Amino acid sequence: MMRGRADYPPAPASKDGSPGPRLLGTTAKARVKGRRSAQRRLALQGILFVAPMVALVAGFVAVPLVRVVQLSFTTWTGLGSPRPVGLANYRYLYGWSSFRTVLVNNAILLSGLVLWVLLPFLLATVVYRLRRAALVRTIIFIPTILPPIVVGEVFSIMLAHSGPLNIVLRHLGLGVVARDWLTTPYLVLLSVIWMISWATFGVGVQFFSAALVAIPSSYIEAAQIDGARWSQVVWNIYRPVLRPVMQFWFLVLTISTVTYFFPWIFGLTQGGPGYESTTLDYMVYLTGITNGEYGLGSAISVILLLFLLVLLLIYEAGRRFRRAYG
Template sequence: MSAPAVAEAHTGPRRGWREKDNYWGMFFVAPQALGMLLFTLLPFLAAFLLAFTEWNGFGMPKLIGFENFANQLTSPLLGRAIINTLVIAAITVPIGLFLAIVASVVLNKIKGRPFYLVLFFAPVVTSSVAIALIWQQLLRADGVISGFLTNTLGIEPIDWLGHPWLALMAVCLVTIWSSLGLNIVIFMAGLQSISPSVMEAAAIDGAGPVSRFFKVVLPLLSPIVFYQSVVAFISSLQTFDLVFVLVKNAGPDNGTRTIVYHIYDLGFAKSQFGLSSAASIVLLVLTLVITALQFGAQKKFVHYEG
C-alpha cells in the first residue's frame, strides 16, 4: 500500500471522530446560543428599533425618528435618574470594595474562616426583594433603628425613607451590605494566590502591616480590584429592585429614581415604550462610556505580573 493510501487510512477515522465532536459541541452549545439569541440579541434589537417609534403596546409602532431621544435628553426626570444612579455608583463601588478588601485581609488571618464567609455570603444568595423588605422594617420612621435611637438617645424618630437624600443613602447602605459577601469571597481567592515568600520578604525588609497592605497586597490585588470595580459599576448602573421595594417606587420626590426604574416607569407604568427604549439606549451609552474610562485608567493603577 502506498504512503498516501496509508495516511488516508489513518486520517479517515480521525476526521470522522472530529466531525462527530463538532456536531456534539454544537449540540451542547445550541441551548445557550438559542437563549442568548431569544433573550438578549432579539430584545436588544427590538429596543433599538422601538427607540425610533411611538408605541403604546398595541397596534403598529409609528416611526418618529429621533424625537424620543430629544425628549429624553431634555427630560428632568431622566437627568435626576442619571444623577441618582451616578451617586449610588460613586458611593457604593469604592466603599464596598475597600470594606471587602479589609474584611478579606482580616478573615485570611483568623480561624473559623468558613463560618464567617457563610455569614457574609448569605445576603448574596438571598432574594433582593426579601432584603429590601427587611431593611424597610429597620429604616422606616417607626422601625427598629429609629426606635433604638429614640429610646437610648432621646432623638426624635427619623424617617430614613421619607427624605430624598436619606432614602438615597439608605439604598447605598443596603447595596454595600448585600454585595459585600461576594466581593470578600473573590478577594479572599486573590489573597490565597499571593505567595507567602513575598510577604515574608517585605517583613524582612522592615515593612509594617500597613505598609505591606498598601505597597504589596493592594498592587498584587489590583487586577482583581479592577475587575470588581467594572462589574460593580455596571451593577450599580442597573439598580432597580431596591428603589422599587425599599422606598416604594423611587421614593419621595424621585429622590431615589434610577435609570432602570425610569425605563420601567416609562414602559410598563405609562406604556410609552418608545421613550422607554430611548432611555435604555442612553443607559447603554453611559455604561459603555464609564467602562471605557475604567479600562483607559487601568494602566495607572493595575499591575500585572510577568
C-alpha cells in the first residue's frame, strides 16, 4: 500500500548523490531520530488532508448513528428530554400490523433487484455491437438524470386509472389487463419496481457496456462460428466476464435504492393506499418526522440498519461461497 513511501524523506544530502558533509559527522542514532521526526511531520500533513472528511463523517454520520440507537430505547416527542422505555418501541412494532405490511413490502421490493440488474445486463449485451450503440445508451441514460420525485410524477401520470398505459392496453385489446396500478395493494409495489427499473436502467446499461468493451470480439465470433446460440454466448461469455460489474451494480442498488426508496415513493404514492407502498425508510419519515415520535421512529431506523446489514452479509457470504466453491 505504502510502497515507495517507507524510505521517505530522502536523506537531506542525497540531492547530488553523495553524502553531505554535515551528515558524515552524525551518528546513526541521530540520523534515525531525524528521520523519525520528519516522519512525524509527514504524518501530521497526512492527518490534515483527511481530517475534514473524517470529522464530517464523525459528526454527521457516526454520532447520529449512536444517537439513533440510544433514542430507539426511549420515548420522546421533542419536549423535555427522552424518557427511557427499554424495549417498548420494539415490542410495539412487533405487534403493529401496519409495520408488518411495511416489512412485507420491503421483502417484495427486494425481488426488484433481479430485474434492476438483469434487464440492463441483457440490453447491454444485445445492443453493444450495434452501429448506433452509443446513441442508444445516451438516450436510455436521460431518465437517470431526473430527480426521483420527478420520475414519481411521470409514473403517477402514466399509471393513472385512465392514464396512457391503460389506454394502450385497451387499444391492444388487452383491456382485461388494465388495472388501477397505483391504488391496488401489491400491484402498487409492482409499479414501484417498474418505475425504479425505468429510472436506473440507463446507469446499469452504462456500467455493463463499460465492461463489455473489454471482451475481444473474436471470442464472440468464434463462439458463433461454432454454432453457439445467443443464450449460450450470454451464459458462457458475458455472464462470467460481467460478474464483477454485476456485483458492483448490485451493491450500488442495495445501498442507494433498497434502503432509500423515500424519494421514489414520495413522488409516486406517498406510501399509499394505506401502508401498501410504504417502505421501512418511508416509515421512518412518517413516524419520526411527520408524527414527531422520535423514539419509535428511531426504532424503525435501527431495523432499517439491521435490514441493510443482513443484505450486506448475504452479499458477502455469496461472494465468499463463490470464491471457495465456484
